[in-house]
Amino acid sequence: MADAAVAQKGPYPVDVEAGKKYYWCRCGKSASQPFCDGSHKGTEFSPVPYKAETSKTEYFCGCKTTGGQPMCDGSHAKL
Numbered sequence: 307m308a309d310a311a312v313a314q315k316g317p318y319p320v321d322v323e324a325g326k327k328y329y330w331c332r333c334g335k336s337a338s339q340p341f342c343d344g345s346h347k348g349t350e351f352s353p354v355p356y357k358a359e360t361s362k363t364e365y366f367c368g369c370k371t372t373g374g375q376p377m378c379d380g381s382h383a384k385l
């Protein structure tokens with residue numbers, strides 16, 4: 307698989323709503339970071355679905371190298 311573009315070297319804090327589904331951008335090219343806007347079309351990438359269980363602030367990966375997609379695991383510290 308090709309490497310994703312690094313959207314930013316750090317997480318995106320997002321206030322998620324319980325029961326709502328989100329689609330995290332895996333390719334790194336979306337203008338709607340950290341979420342998918344369809345920029346991956348024609349590539350091997352596809353968005354990663356995430357359903358919020360509770361309403362809270364979540365930290366979505368911005369560097370696209372996390373091992374815990376779609377959440378930040380600190381991998382950006384190694385870039």
